[in-house]
Amino acid sequence: MFTVCKPVSKLAKAAAALATAALLAACDPGGLGGGPSIDTSDPVPVALLVPRGSGQAGDAALAQSLENAARLAMSDLPNVKVDLRVYDTAGNAGTASTVAQQAVADGAKIIIGPVYAQAANAAGLAVLNKNVNVLSFSNNTSIAGGNVFVLGPTFQNTANRLVNYSAAKGKTGTVIVYSNDAAGQLGQSAIASALGSSPVNNAGTVSYDRSQQGVITAVPTIKATVDSSGADSVFLTATTAGALPLLTQLLPEAGVSSATTQFIGLTRWDIPPQTLELPGVQGGWFALPDPAKAQSYRQRYNATYGEAPHPISGLAYDGIAAIGALVAQGKSNALTGAALTQSAGFQGVGGIFRLRPNGTNERGLAVATIQNKQVVVIDPAPQSFAGAGF
Structure with a gap:
C-alpha cells in the first residue's frame, strides 16, 4: 500500500x-x-x-x-x-x-x-x-x-466535502446507494445529512443486501430511481472489499453510464491499489487526505523506522x-x-x-478522480480553514 x-x-x-x-x-x-x-x-x-x-x-x-x-x-x-x-x-x-x-x-x-x-x-x-x-x-x-x-476520518466529513464539490460542479441531484449493514446505514445518513444543507437534491435512496445476489437485485431499482428522478450522480457507500467492483460493472451495463451519471464514492477508491484497475471506477470521484503531505509522512516514517507506517x-x-x-x-x-x-x-x-x-472532527480533504488507472487530484485539499468552504 x-x-x-x-x-x-x-x-x-x-x-x-x-x-x-x-x-x-x-x-x-x-x-x-x-x-x-x-x-x-x-x-x-x-x-x-x-x-x-x-x-x-x-x-x-x-x-x-x-x-x-x-x-x-x-x-x-x-x-x-x-x-x-x-x-x-x-x-x-x-x-x-x-x-x-x-x-x-x-x-x-x-x-x-x-x-x-x-x-x-x-x-x-x-x-x-x-x-x-x-x-x-x-x-x-x-x-x-x-x-x-x-x-x-468520519463519513460526515467526507460526505460534506464531496457534496460541496458536486454542488460547485453544477450537479443537481444524487441517488444514494448503500449496503443495509451498519456501515452502509451510517454512510447513507451522512450523505443524506450533507445533501440536506446543499443545493444538490436527494433524488432517492436504494439499499442492497451485502451479497452478490443482493447487488444484482438492486441494480434495476437504482436504474429506475436515476431515470425517474433525473439524477445526474450516484453516491455509493460501497468499498472494494464489498460491492464496489460489482456495482461499477453492473450499473453501466444496465444503462447508468458514468459518461452521463457521475459516480461518487464515500470510501477511498485508491485502497487497495488494485481498485484503480477496475473499468467501472474510471472517472469516479472520491476524497482523500492531502496526497503530498501524506506521502511526506510515509517517507519520513520509513526513513526513521525502516518500514511503512500503519495506515x-x-x-x-x-x-x-x-x-x-x-x-x-x-x-x-x-x-x-x-x-x-x-x-x-x-x-x-x-x-x-x-x-x-x-x-467530532473536520479534515481538509482533496477530491480525486481515476484516469487511466491513476489517481488524479481534481480539487486540492485546502491549506487553511479560513475561506475554505467549511
Missing part, C-alpha cells in the same frame, strides 16, 4: 514540513472550558493508549506503529517537551478504563488513543471526573462528545502535533476543551484538521 523508503538525504523538505505541524495553532483558544491547568515550561505528561496485548492479529504491530508515530511527532516539536507514557489496553474496554485511570494517577494531563470505539468510550468515562480530555483514534462519532474527541498511525502524530501546537502558546489552559477546539485547527500528516465542540 505504501511506497518504499527513499534515501534520507531526499527527505529534508518533508521533515521540515512535518516540523511545522505543531505550529498551526493560530488563535486564542478563549475560555478555560473542561480540562486541566498545565505548566507549559515543564514537559507535558501525555498518555498514549494502544491495543497491545489483545492477542488479535495485527494489534501489536498497530500499537508499535502508533507509538512510533507519536515519537516521530515529538521529535518534530520545536521548543515543546512531551513526557509520553504508553499504556496497553489489550484492545478491550475494561482494560482501557483501568489504564486510563492509572495514566491520570501517574500525572497525565491528556490521553491520546485508544483505537477501538468501546475502549475509547470507556477511557473517556473513566477520567471524566478527573477533567482530562481523550483524543481517541476512533472514527465512530457515536462516542464523541464530553471529554472524548475522535481523530479518525492509521498518522492519527497518533496528529494528536501529538495538536498538543504541541497548543502548549507552544505558553498558556496554562492549553489542553482544555476550548483550546482543543480552536477554529484555526492544526496541521497533521494528511493536511489540516480541527476538533469540533461536539467531539
